[in-house]
Amino acid sequence: MARKQFRFFPQRFGFFPYIWLIYLVFPVLNLKGYSGFKLMAGYALVLLFLVTYRQLYWQEGKAFSAWLGLQILIIVVLFILYSPYNLYMGFFTSNFIGWYADSRRFWRALTVFAGVLIALILLSLAHIQGTEILFLLPFIMMMLVTPFGIRSMNRRRLLERELDQANEVIRQMVKREERMRIARDLHDTMGHTLSLITLKSQLVEKLVVKNPERAQAEAREIERTSRAALRQVRELVSEMRAVSVAEELAEAAEMLRSAEIALEVDGDAALPGVSDLTQNILSLCIKEAITNIVKHSGADRCRIGIGMTAGEVRITVEDNGVGLGQDRGAEEAERQGGNGMKGMAERLSLIDGSLTLASGAGGGTLLTVVTPRVVKDGKDGETG
Template sequence: MNKIKNSKIQIFPKQYGFFPYMFLVYIAFPILYLINQSGFSRIFGFVLISLFLVTYRQLYFTMQQKAFSYWLAVQMAIVFYFCMFYDPTFLFMGFFPANFVGWYFDNKKFKIGLFCFAIIELIPTFYHGLLFSKSTLYFIPFLVIMFLSPFGIRSMNKRMELEKQLDQANEKIKELVKREERTRIARDLHDTLGHTLSLITLKSQLVEKLTKIDPERAQIEAKEIEKTSRSALKQVRELVSNMRSITIAEELIQVQEILKAAGITYHHQGLTDTSEIPPVSQNIVSMCLREAITNVVKHSKAKNCSITILKTTENIRFIVKDDGIGLKNKGIDGNGLKGMEERLSLIDGNLIITHQKGTILEMQVPIVQGCYRNESSYSV
């Protein structure tokens, strides 16, 4: 039953709406003319009208196919025959092929179609001497409009095609934005929760050791775990609501806490005031610093870790160095490091990883002129 329903024949494509039916009104005039004819002329005329209607329908269904030109040629031939051997007033039927000539997007095909259309209209005009008769003022406006209509139709169709392509491009952009947003959320969850959960794990291990030797400190650390877990919940909420903005100064405080909990000595060198770095860059660098320190805690087995912030005339460098085994045998294919590279690329930054008595991770962020007004102090 569904198969029969789906195979229903369409008179005209639905996307063209009522427009194709409106044009059919003009077929009434040649039909009225043929009714007053007799014999072979009448019969053959109705055969041509029937074929003309077939070409009219098929042209709508073969817009982007080779058959389009063949059907258009047949339609032009019918119009030409009517004009030459029936009545010169059939010239007005040229509005039909004129409309379809305008559907050619290719310049060469459009010019050929326009040339053929001019032939089928001008030859009957001169043959019947319409330009030198009393009907001149009647025919010339119609001829001018017919010759201009393909250009108007073509311009309109090009605009419609561009709008269609724009809609398709917008749909693709929306899909890419959704995909990028999902990737961003996954990356943010990894960077944010990975750091916090690592801190909770380390403090939990510390509490386990302290319960027997220092119960009071164990209670303090347990409260810190609760505080950290609440902080993690808050981070998730802020992340989901897309309202979270982290400064480098805030992140450095968190860095000190996690390194202290892991038993790694923290050192800071270079620039201490990062307040004039643009908010977007601060947020991205903060997340990258968090991932870098998480990797130090998880993989380096280091005893010391230093963060150096240096400013040059071209960029600001953030150098994270540890004295452990680092990422020597891990490469830079982890999700965390990939996320860092992707984040830094958003602000035209670079990530460089080297191995020298540990691991050195360097982030280079270009200076945007006008964003850094004052020189900040350095301390070692």
């Protein structure tokens, strides 16, 4: 069995805990002038304080509170028996109070800590000059404010970690949905195609002697069918990789050019700051919309608008084709596009996006896709 490696502090905190150790020099310096048992007891208390400091990085729950209480008690003893300036060690405690995620425990710990600080100042009024008290007051205020800043920072980190986990779940759901869609496509298209090739192969085998010319014609048909099947497989495989909006627009331009439909793009196709997940879902929606335009619209012009604000990404796809007609809308579009519109809506729902279908300003059809933007700061954050 491999021996577990000893670590003084958890690795995830990096060098931060070691930097704080520098401030333990001050309580050691405050022991200057003492000797004998009191000096050794002072060193022992500083060493025990160091132990509490390490343990608080590893403990949780009631154990964490117990070690925090012991740390406060050591500060009280060092303050009363040695030097009032040992009160600065309270900065260690104020940092750890901010670690409480539960509001009740946070306020309870902060109240106890504030009570201890006030009590120490009141008990030592006879021994501390007025100027020294005034010098200590700003630091006491900082000790009482610090837990709020630390708690806010920790809550933000927790939210970012939960957001990362949620995004990972969404990515897995998108992958699973894409696999299901590809499986359906394979079953609906390739299953039929392969069955047709099998039947024609059996027919060629029977005709090769009786009617060679007919057998050759059927063989050529098999070749055409197999090439079409190969093309379908390539299309399905190409859709499995993540595609950016800019890449999809390039493919859309080529498809529309082949169909003799003019394309106009307004906006920044790069979508800076938008995550790969969002871009991939948007690109699939654009692909489906362009396919519907080519197949059903009868248009000769298509306009794609890309807009981005602090809160959302909006993409519009408009054509000048036959449109939806009077009293028709999403149901008609779904009938025309098969499962395309439903697939778009399902993908967008994974990232809280939505789509609307309406008649364009000059006739034709206007598809609007909106997805929210989630902005995160930090090295590991992402915007999208």
